[in-house]
Amino acid sequence: MDHFERLSRRHNFISKLSAAFFYALAVAVALNFFWHPGKIYASGVTGFSQVLESLSSRYLPFTLTTSSMYFVLNIPLFILGWLKIGKKFTLFTIIAVILASIMMKLIAPIKLSYDPIICAIFGGVVNGVGTGIALKSGISTGGIDVLGIILRRKTGKSFGQINIFFNLIIVICAGFVFGWTRALYTALNIFINGRVIDAVYTQHQKMQVIIVTEHPTEIVEQIQEKMHRGITILHDAEGAYSHNEKTVLITIIDRYDMYDIYNIVSKNDPYAFMSMSEVSKIYGRFIEQKPV
Known part of the structure; x- marks a missing residue:
């Protein structure tokens, strides 16, 4: 048993490390192949780092590079993640940020491409996939991700929505520095980035499941054992066709x-009826899975 546990931990470590490396590669490609050109x-701290590089190159005798500022701006967020989210989560976040800073350099x-629309679309897609995979693997890419995870737990909003909200200030900066046409392209990039993150990172998406079955006991026991979810049980339901007594699980x-x-469900009752629908908001007690 200990052997399998060690293998599981090693696989988990390698998976998280691989996700951190993939994110670092994705953000570096997006930055140097699409956003800078x-x-x-x-979006996020990467965007703020670009803002500082642009302003320092114009008004200071030295330039604050995006790669170095990306790491520096994340330091206070490392502390926040350590205190509010978890130590292991934050350690992998630090690894992801360090790798990303190195890759950017x-x-x-x-x-x-010389077309800013192409740069906005592909930059947003590449970075969104990298960020989504990192979050899905239980690690953060730093910056807005840390704030987004904390606020998502508090508000129930999707990660992409929070990401877009925080990035409005970057759009305004793009307008002043590069012109308002470029601000439009920046907004397009941030929007695409947020949507791709939501498409890849689905943990925040909740589904309501309704199950109509004649074998509720086995289904309830296995759902609670495997998934640790609360279930509402409605007894004495009747099928309109067969008039058999059924139980409704929600x-x-x-x-x-x-x-x-x-x-x-299919294992315990092949004839059960089950429907699923996406839930936009949840009130009351719901156990949010914690990063590990």
């Missing part, structure tokens, strides 16, 4: 639990 600001800028799950609950 297209004069477009990124090492990967040489290449102008793949529960809320994370989207990535859909496959598990489908297998539980």
